[in-house]
Amino acid sequence: xxxxxxxxxxxxxxxxLNRDDYLLIDYLFExxxxxxxxxxxxxCEQSTVQWTISGESIDLRGKFGAKVIxxxxxxxxxxxxxxxxxxxxxxxxxxxxxxxxxLLSAIAGEGPFYCPGILTIKIVDLHFPPSFLNxxxxxxxxxxxxxxxxxxxxxxxxxxxxxxxxxxxxxxxxQRAYEAWLGGLxxxxxxxxxxxxxYSSIVERxxxxxxxxxxxxxxxxKEKIYIASITDEVDQLERLVSQAIEGGANTLMVNPFxxxxxxxxxxxxxxxxxxMAHFSGMALxxxxxxxxxxxxxxxxxxxxxxxxxxGIPGFGPRMKSxxxxxxxxxxxCLEPMGPIKPVLPIPGGSDWAGTLASVFEKIxxxxxxxxxxxxxxxxxEGPRAGAQTIHQAWEAIHGLSPHSL
Amino acid sequence: xxxxxxxxxxxxxxxxLNRDDYLLIDYLFExxxxxxxxxxxxxCEQSTVQWTISGESIDLRGKFGAKVIxxxxxxxxxxxxxxxxxxxxxxxxxxxxxxxxxLLSAIAGEGPFYCPGILTIKIVDLHFPPSFLNxxxxxxxxxxxxxxxxxxxxxxxxxxxxxxxxxxxxxxxxQRAYEAWLGGLxxxxxxxxxxxxxYSSIVERxxxxxxxxxxxxxxxxKEKIYIASITDEVDQLERLVSQAIEGGANTLMVNPFxxxxxxxxxxxxxxxxxxMAHFSGMALxxxxxxxxxxxxxxxxxxxxxxxxxxGIPGFGPRMKSxxxxxxxxxxxCLEPMGPIKPVLPIPGGSDWAGTLASVFEKIxxxxxxxxxxxxxxxxxEGPRAGAQTIHQAWEAIHGLSPHSL
Numbered sequence: 033x034x035x036x037x038x039x040x041x042x043x044x045x046x047x048x049l050n051r052d053d054y055l056l057i058d059y060l061f062e063x064x065x066x067x068x069x070x071x072x073x074x075x076c077e078q079s080t081v082q083w084t085i086s087g088e089s090i091d092l093r094g095k096f097g098a099k100v101i102x103x104x105x106x107x108x109x110x111x112x113x114x115x116x117x118x119x120x121x122x123x124x125x126x127x128x129x130x131x132x133x134x135l136l137s138a139i140a141g142e143g144p145f146y147c148p149g150i151l152t153i154k155i156v157d158l159h160f161p162p163s164f165l166n167x168x169x170x171x172x173x174x175x176x177x178x179x180x181x182x183x184x185x186x187x188x189x190x191x192x193x194x195x196x197x198x199x200x201x202x203x204x205x206x207q208r209a210y211e212a213w214l215g216g217l218x219x220x221x222x223x224x225x226x227x228x229x230x231y232s233s234i235v236e237r238x239x240x241x242x243x244x245x246x247x248x249x250x251x252x253x254k255e256k257i258y259i260a261s262i263t264d265e266v267d268q269l270e271r272l273v274s275q276a277i278e279g280g281a282n283t284l285m286v287n288p289f290x291x292x293x294x295x296x297x298x299x300x301x302x303x304x305x306x307x308m309a310h311f312s313g314m315a316l317x318x319x320x321x322x323x324x325x326x327x328x329x330x331x332x333x334x335x336x337x338x339x340x341x342x343g344i345p346g347f348g349p350r351m352k353s354x355x356x357x358x359x360x361x362x363x364x365c366l367e368p369m370g371p372i373k374p375v376l377p378i379p380g381g382s383d384w385a386g387t388l389a390s391v392f393e394k395i396x397x398x399x400x401x402x403x404x405x406x407x408x409x410x411x412x413e414g415p416r417a418g419a420q421t422i423h424q425a426w427e428a429i430h431g432l433s434p435h436s437l
Numbered sequence: 438x439x440x441x442x443x444x445x446x447x448x449x450x451x452x453x454l455n456r457d458d459y460l461l462i463d464y465l466f467e468x469x470x471x472x473x474x475x476x477x478x479x480x481c482e483q484s485t486v487q488w489t490i491s492g493e494s495i496d497l498r499g500k501f502g503a504k505v506i507x508x509x510x511x512x513x514x515x516x517x518x519x520x521x522x523x524x525x526x527x528x529x530x531x532x533x534x535x536x537x538x539x540l541l542s543a544i545a546g547e548g549p550f551y552c553p554g555i556l557t558i559k560i561v562d563l564h565f566p567p568s569f570l571n572x573x574x575x576x577x578x579x580x581x582x583x584x585x586x587x588x589x590x591x592x593x594x595x596x597x598x599x600x601x602x603x604x605x606x607x608x609x610x611x612q613r614a615y616e617a618w619l620g621g622l623x624x625x626x627x628x629x630x631x632x633x634x635x636y637s638s639i640v641e642r643x644x645x646x647x648x649x650x651x652x653x654x655x656x657x658x659k660e661k662i663y664i665a666s667i668t669d670e671v672d673q674l675e676r677l678v679s680q681a682i683e684g685g686a687n688t689l690m691v692n693p694f695x696x697x698x699x700x701x702x703x704x705x706x707x708x709x710x711x712x713m714a715h716f717s718g719m720a721l722x723x724x725x726x727x728x729x730x731x732x733x734x735x736x737x738x739x740x741x742x743x744x745x746x747x748g749i750p751g752f753g754p755r756m757k758s759x760x761x762x763x764x765x766x767x768x769x770c771l772e773p774m775g776p777i778k779p780v781l782p783i784p785g786g787s788d789w790a791g792t793l794a795s796v797f798e799k800i801x802x803x804x805x806x807x808x809x810x811x812x813x814x815x816x817x818e819g820p821r822a823g824a825q826t827i828h829q830a831w832e833a834i835h836g837l838s839p840h841s842l
Contacts, residue, residue, distance in 0.1 A: 078630075079603060080603045080604055081628075081810070081811070082600040082810070082811050083601055083604075085601065085609075086817050087819070092601050092604035095604060096603045126635060127630065127634070128630075128634075131670050131673075133669065133670065133692060133695035133696045134630075134632050134695075136692075136718060137629055137630055137632075137668055137692050137695050137717045140695075140718060140721065141629060141692065141695070141717035142629060142715075142716070143630070145721075145724065146720070146750065146755050146756055146757060147755075148755055195487040196497050197487065198484060198485045199497035208490075224547060225483075225484075225533075225542055225543050225546065225548070227542075229531065229534065231531065263538050263542055264539065264699075265536050265537065265538065265699045266671050266697065266700055266703050267699075267703050287541075287542050288697075290538035290539075290541040290545075290546070292697015292699060292700055294670045294671035294672075295671060295697055295699065297670055297672075298670070298671050298672050301672065310547075312541075312546035313541060313542070315550035315551070316721060316729050317721045317722075320724075320725050325721060345551065350551050352551060405486070405487070406486070406487050410487055
């Protein structure tokens with residue numbers, strides 16, 4: 033642990049710092065040391081672990097050291113000398129620059145998770161200065177752009193995950209999407225486990241589903257979106273972007289927790305259509321209550337990396353997310369974030385026509401995607417009838433509470 | 438939950454399956470349902486969630502369904518009807534192909550972590566068929582290649598993390614590495630938080646440190662390695678590979694848990710020098726005891742992605758890794774893996790000359806990197822003296838137990 037004389041170099045007043053130079057990170061941690069020492073140690077381990085050189089009179093903490101800005105003891109836990117604390121740390125942006133993997137290596141790498149005196153720790157929020165946000169491309173379309181493609185402005189966007197999710201021929205797949213579009217879905221999407229597979233290549237699936245998308249749009253006189261899942265090794269992404277868009281997909285999806293968030297940002301620079309980020313793998317980072325990287329910072333990082341649509345675990349009991357967390361994640365998609373556009377949140381998990389009313393009631397506004405898989409594609413009368421049930425459910429709600437729309 | 442009539446389609450005998458077609462995954466999970474139903478549900482959720490189409494006589498489970506191969510109830514937990522189970526699941530490779538992000542999306546995505554009836558779940562091992570391994574490039578050098586560069590065959594490789602880790606000018610940085618090489622280190626490396634920063638660009642740092650590396654090699658008549666940290670956004674990697682190698686780095690490091698494992702595999706195809714993968718962020722995936730993706734499968738995936746050197750949390754108390762886990766991770770680096778070369782494990786964390794004997798005793802062989810940061814670079818007489826302490830410690834051990842070498 034740090035000596036008492038070294039600790040002050042890892043503390044600062046926010047008002048004394050140039051706000052543009054620092055990322056603010058909210059940590060929750062437990063310690064069995066003096067919380068003031070533990071918090072300084074946390075700042076030290078995630079920045080300049082050794083700040084002097086024997087025989088030289090330098091101190092690297094001023095420019096390169098993370099600084100504790102705020103420290104609150106939330107509770108003294110049952111054990112004697114065990115404290116639950118909340119700390120805000122200002123981390124110098126010079127240590128990582130406008131680059132997500134480097135930012136994460138500082139705030140969520142070896143430093144915090146192997147820090148002496150820190151028993152368990154979770155990153156609960158991130159606050160970026162505008163000058164930092166300006167260095168990111170951010171979403172190209174955002175929720176506004178997605179709504180403009182669909183010309184749907186006054187209700188939730190109706191989304192379906194084409195099922196069976198794996199194993200369908202491209203012909204069958206496209207036909208089922210077509211039926212669901214005719215039944216009223218705005219968006220049909222690939223399951224996040226589907227990709228450019230041997231039995232359903234991106235080329236063939238996007239060609240056939242793209243044709244059906246355009247046909248459905250003509251026949252219904254409503255624009256439609258097909259989201260193709262292009263999760264793959266990173267050197268395949270540029271090829272897949274071209275193939276998927278040429279074929280007829282007009283939105284692309286990746287699983288950034290497995291491709292890496294940099295793959296999402298790379299796609300932002302290469303894609304001419306909106307991007308969706310799926311939460312596959314997010315549980316590894318955010319599920320533990322007192323450990324890891326919370327969903328709100330993860331949603332913010334996906335938005336920063338250029339996702340126009342962010343899939344998050346929704347309200348269903350299967351999704352293991354308390355309603356307040358779902359709502360906080362949706363807020364992180366929609367709230368102002370300097371030059372970074374608001375994006376469309378899709379809270380997902382086992383929803384169907386019968387849950388739309390309660391989902392809408394919890395959310396309280398229409399800026400979300402309502403997503404259903406088996407609820408549409410497992411309907412005994414087929415996907416068209418399945419999709420119609422979603423519209424019927426919405427009309428029932430609309431009829432009941434027109435003013436809330 | 439699945440109906441009893443649907444369950445059998447998610448079970449199989451391993452002997453009835455074509456081994457080349459399946460990845461075997463070992464899960465540990467807890468359930469408050471009938472374990473046989475819960476395991477089938479787990480196989481279902483990670484593969485073909487809907488396997489029939491209304492009105493058609495298809496069943497997609499045969500070719501696309503994951504199958505429970507083995508199920509053991511380890512213990513009945515304190516609560517009534519709560520069971521701890523071990524399951525081996527055979528997952529059809531056709532669902533993801535030889536692609537890490539797609540493999541992870543199947544085995545560690547929405548399926549397992551949001552599976553009805555599964556309270557908590559951890560992936561503890563992966564077993565790949567040879568035909569699958571053949572489709573990966575694997576490490577280009579491996580431990581043998583790294584030893585051949587250094588011409589060090591009969592002892593651990595001595596590695597130092599150049600400190601202060603952040604904030605040094607390239608000149609100071611190169612000079613400190615030079616001193617440590619003269620003192621006897623084989624490898625000097627960047628800290629994983631350092632990268633291509635505004636105050637120490639890859640171009641300038643690698644040029645100066647590369648010059649000092651060659652100078653140290655000439656003066657000591659021993660080959661030396663400088664590992665440059667090039668963690669960055671993925672579209673910067675190819676540039677950084679060229680700049681770092683041209684400058685004089687002869688090994689490159691990334692933090693694949695934050696760049697994404699695909700970035701590591703991409704580097705494998707682009708780099709003419711060895712690659713090191715650092716464990717920054719690994720704790721997010723593997724730290725929780727009953728949840729997530731264990732370190733052994735993660736080491737295997739890094740090896741598969743082409744890392745020649747894998748940094749893992751070591752034995753120090755700071756690293757929160759039981760000794761048996763460190764040893765299992767080292768085994769995953771070194772054990773036979775079909776065509777995928779054995780790689781150099783570097784168990785790290787707060788080691789110095791004084792811990793070498795106990796680290797060596799725990800490991801019992803010389804095939805590892807012994808890494809020190811402040812133990813070398815924080816030495817009051819400077820990095821050269823610090824590096825000499827490591828050799829002195831090794832000579833003392835060598836003198837004591839020549840036969841174990």
